[in-house]
Amino acid sequence: MSELTSRVAPASSRAIEKFKFYGVWVAAAILLVVLPRMFGSGGSLTTFSLIGISIIFSLSYNILLGQTGMLSFGHAVYYGLGGFLAIHAINIIGFNKLPIPLPLVPLIGGLTGLLFAALLGWVSTQRAGTAFAMISLGIAELIASSALILRTFFGGEAGISANRTKLLRLFDWSFGPQIQIYYLVAAWTLLTVAAMYALTRTPLGRMCNAVRDNPERVQFVGYNPHVVRYLAFCFSGFFAGIAGALAAINFEIANSAYLGAGQSGSVLFATYIGGVGFFVGPIVGAIFVTVLSLGLSDLTQVWQLYFGLIFIAVVLYAPGGITGLVMMHRPVVKAGTLHKVLPSYVIAFVPTLAMIAGLMLAIETIVHYTVNPGDDSHIKAFGVSFDAASRYIWTMATTLLIGGFWLARKTWIWVGRAWDEANSGEREKGAAA
């Protein structure tokens, strides 16, 4: 038997795998330490902190969506409650001078998320699919509206604020400066990402995948799919609570927006764009969406519209998300036929870009006439100034959009052919071997 198992995974390759595996984590830790030295401005430190929080939140969401196959429309409930409890905890600890330092407060948020997930999850996880999605939406609405009614706890529209610097100090860190908050978020990000990765490699983690693939069959190998879903839901709530608490610490405030549909939507959005099929998918999505939302809002006033379009494009053309698109190329890279695909990308890229430029031009002109019709027609979007009233602009937008679309359709057929060719070489090689 030992012969059989050793044939399955030879010791030398296992050692290399192990080295690669720990190498990634060490590299990530070093990157997190070095980042503020390379980009030390207050703005980038805030961006990094927001990315870290978003990574934890998105990964916690993917425990449901990607790992267990549960589509939740109300994940912000656990994020938001974690945030509120963290704010209250900071106030109580500060007021009573309790010996609890700030770095432990996210744990309070996590336990809050866990508690509420444990309470609310038992019923909603009875079924997956539409029933689960609808119940999650109902609970989200319930909690979000309570946030506006129960003013003493949630602080109404203004929310509840706290002073994070008044807690027990460790190593003389006040957690006033953003750099200290960055390190706090970075440490929690590394810790929770490792924990969530480890979770996928446990018996429960694998049974989550089995429940996602085929909940019916799971019952016939001895598992209750409801219990598997419930446990996944509790873990998901725990990590969402940690993310919410870190957000509350970062902003020193928690308000009803934390719990709202917008927050639930944006985590779904980031996770899906990144790719639900891979562990790193939500990390990629969190980075992409956070950077893009901070960047786009400076460039155009209808940045949310562009987000919607990106989301639709991903759902339609890249259901595996950004990570799926990248990973799709792994077999071609391994086979050494990537060069057969790349030229077709370059050709397809030009008309596609023209189409997108035309679309953006059209959107910005239409927005000008529908949102601010009275304003000066010389507008600026994405750093480019143009006259929305000029007929050249209108002609250009139409030509780029329609011509780009027409050409792009043709070139993407070439991309498909190039892929076939790259794969057929691979198939022949497989047949020869």
Add this chain to the structure above:
Amino acid sequence: MSAAIELRGVEKSFGITSVIRNVNLTVAKGERHALIGPNGAGKSTLFNLISGYMVPTTGHIRLRNEVISGLPPYQINRRGLSRSFQVTNVFANMSVWENLRCAVLWAAGHRYTFWKNIDNLPEVRERTARILDDINLTARRDVPAGLLTYAEQRALEIGITVAGGAEVILLDEPTAGMSHAETERAVALIRRLTEGRTLLIVEHDMSVVFGLADRISVLVYGQIIASGTPEEIRSNSKVREAYLGEEAA
């Protein structure tokens, strides 16, 4: 010999349609028992009742003298009964290895464990590797189950069913849709994997049934019309009339 499965007065109706009518069936411990009958006789429904997928309208089902009717499927599975499906029912996005390992986990006592690395469970790895070898899919270890050929998927289906080490195995048409050569291999596999266990099998291929089974029960219109050794069934006039006669004509 004591009974592995015992059905007493089992009925199942959907609304006014009764599908299973007053079925009494005993499968002795360690025997290979085949369930035959024309299409629509209720064979798969009977499997669904025994495995807990459906609850009988009346009657009792016992597994080794314990009443199991009314229990959910996972409880029945934990008591040592495992079934396969007529239509392949595997974890399509997971590799062959992961499929089999999921079927081993509960029986190996790991339940909902979230504090152990699944790759560091030697006895799980060994059991999975053994089943993988048994069903001859070692070379296809890392292929997603959804990409296997039909015959390979059927072998995996049987592998998942027996991987947990259940003492009572229910196989629902394991050779359906297979070529002659594939059927022979599948029968040899079933014979090997169910050695020393109790087997209840639904099968349409009469050569498989008569070659494999110690005893045969014939289900027609939701009723067992005969139960006995292959010889007894072959010479039973009621069976010839209702079922085998049609087959010969």
